Amino acid sequence: MLYYLHYYNDLYSPLRVFKYISFRAIAAAGTAFLVCVIIAPWMIRQLRKFNIGQYERKDEAPPLFALHGKKEGTPTMGGLLIILSVFISVFLWSEPGNWFVLLSMATMCYMGLVGFWDDYKKVARKQSKGLNARQKMSLQIIWVLVVVFALVSLPETKGYIMTLSLPFLKVPLIAHMGIGLFMLFIYLVLVGCSNAVNLTDGLDGLAVGCSSSVVITYMMISYFAGHAKFASYLNIPYVPGCGELAVFCGAMCGAFLGFLWYNCHPAQVFMGDTGSLAIGGAIAIVAILIKQEILLILVGGVFVMEAASVILQVASFKLRGKRIFAMAPIHHHFEMKKWSETQVTIRFWILSIIFALLGMLTLKIR
Numbered sequence: 001m002l003y004y005l006h007y008y009n010d011l012y013s014p015l016r017v018f019k020y021i022s023f024r025a026i027a028a029a030g031t032a033f034l035v036c037v038i039i040a041p042w043m044i045r046q047l048r049k050f051n052i053g054q055y056e057r058k059d060e061a062p063p064l065f066a067l068h069g070k071k072e073g074t075p076t077m078g079g080l081l082i083i084l085s086v087f088i089s090v091f092l093w094s095e096p097g098n099w100f101v102l103l104s105m106a107t108m109c110y111m112g113l114v115g116f117w118d119d120y121k122k123v124a125r126k127q128s129k130g131l132n133a134r135q136k137m138s139l140q141i142i143w144v145l146v147v148v149f150a151l152v153s154l155p156e157t158k159g160y161i162m163t164l165s166l167p168f169l170k171v172p173l174i175a176h177m178g179i180g181l182f183m184l185f186i187y188l189v190l191v192g193c194s195n196a197v198n199l200t201d202g203l204d205g206l207a208v209g210c211s212s213s214v215v216i217t218y219m220m221i222s223y224f225a226g227h228a229k230f231a232s233y234l235n236i237p238y239v240p241g242c243g244e245l246a247v248f249c250g251a252m253c254g255a256f257l258g259f260l261w262y263n264c265h266p267a268q269v270f271m272g273d274t275g276s277l278a279i280g281g282a283i284a285i286v287a288i289l290i291k292q293e294i295l296l297i298l299v300g301g302v303f304v305m306e307a308a309s310v311i312l313q314v315a316s317f318k319l320r321g322k323r324i325f326a327m328a329p330i331h332h333h334f335e336m337k338k339w340s341e342t343q344v345t346i347r348f349w350i351l352s353i354i355f356a357l358l359g360m361l362t363l364k365i366r
Contacts (some may be wrong), residue, residue: 002027003095021223024093025246029254032089036258040081044262044269045315047075052123054270061326067335075269077119079275082208082255083112084283087221089251096264098244099156104285105248107147111194111281114139115273130273140194144187147285151186152179156241158293163237167295167362170235189293194280197305199310199329201276204265206331207346210352212256217299218286219249221363225290234363237291245286250280252282265342302348302353305330 005018018024023082047053053073094101117139118130130141151161162182164174177185195304201207224230226243245312259275264270271279280303287296297304326336334344 001096002092021226021243021246022347025219025223025250028089028093028247028251029257031092032251033258033357034252034254035088036081036085037253039084040078040258040262040269043078043081044075047077047269049316052077052119054272063336067341071267074270076123076260076270076272076280077116077274078263078269078273079112079115079278081269082252082259082271082275083108083266083278085255085258085355086251087247088228088253090248094247095244098241099154100239100289101241101244101248103147103150104245106287107143107190108278108282110143110146111140112274115142115198115275115277118273118277120143126231137191137226140191141187143281144183144190147190147288148179148183148186151288152246155174157215157289160237160239163291165237165291165294167292167359169296170363172237173251179328185293186288189288189296190281190284192307193284193296193300193303194277195354196300196307197273197280197283198273198276200303200331201271202329202331203341203345204267205263206348207276208256208260209278209345209349210272210300211283212260212329213349213352213356214283214296214300215249215252215256217359218290218292219253219281220360221292221295222246222249222286222290225292236363239290242290248282249286252279265277265345295359298362299356299359301358302352305351309333334361 001020003019004026005015009016009019011312026114050077054071054076066203086108090101092106114131114136116134121130151157162177162179163172164177164185197207197211200210221236222245224242225239225241226236228238228246231238259269259271260315263271283296283300284293287293306329309325310328312324313328316322327333327334330343331348335341339347
């Protein structure tokens with residue numbers, strides 16, 4: 001909405017800054033942070049009022065309950081706060097009608113709704129189990145179909161979206177994947193990323209802190225991909241109009257920092273599946289739109305570690321009857337190894353920053 005102010009720069013020349021993506025991305029981050037910090041106390045009170053609290057896995061994982069039992073009852077569904085902050089900030093600072101932003105915001109909201117339903121069932125049943133795997137996967141597949149239809153139909157995306165790019169190659173590895181392979185690929189990226197962030201959300205501040213470094217990286221790459229000269233210099237796909245995704249990513253980063261204000265140890269509120277699925281879905285759709293999906297494996301290295309640890313743990317137990325880790329996801333393994341919660345969280349943040357820097361480094365190795 002504030003984007004239109006640059007049309008009046010002939011009346012007041014400083015208004016031209018509202019045209020620049022870099023300015024609006026930073027402003028979006030600041031706005032989302034302030035909205036989140038200001039609204040959070042009220043929302044936390046409302047969540048407490050309606051007894052929307054966390055339930056810990058007492059019977060499923062007694063050692064974990066011994067560590068985290070005191071957190072039971074902490075308000076959850078705090079992801080609503082992140083989504084609301086991002087929505088308000090994007091509404092104020094993004095270019096109206098930009099399909100890249102609209103699809104990204106819609107993906108965040110839809111995945112947030114799936115997570116909300118999951119959280120609601122946990123609260124209603126007063127247990128740690130919500131939607132079963134089949135229900136959650138079915139709901140996610142529905143949105144994958146919507147996304148695929150939108151991407152192959154919109155003029156802004158249909159010309160390039162079925163290519164497959166690798167971080168170290170100057171030209172696409174696959175020029176046209178075909179609709180079948182493309183649908184499978186979108187499913188793996190969107191569902192995989194959202195569930196990986198969900199698995200990471202097990203300690204105070206862990207998921208939102210790691211997400212911040214990932215989003216900052218994609219904010220910068222989105223800006224480069226939407227700028228013809230930068231894209232040409234860095235040998236990345238040039239996608240006209242996708243620069244506005246930097247504003248969307250800026251809003252997410254600000255909302256994450258605002259939420260972390262209340263989610264740091266000891267957390268006053270948890271994001272729940274409402275937040276983790278929304279964040280994972282938003283990161284995934286941005287990566288898809290700017291054709292940097294494979295890079296997400298490196299930039300989101302912590303999320304990959306968390307998901308891989310669960311897959312390896314389950315596979316090892318079913319095939320050999322033995323566990324690889326003391327507990328999965330891997331952040332709980334280190335808790336069992338006597339690392340404090342703060343140590344695990346901060347060290348994983350450090351790893352996430354390193355992965356993000358390595359991801360940026362690949363822009364020059366092409």
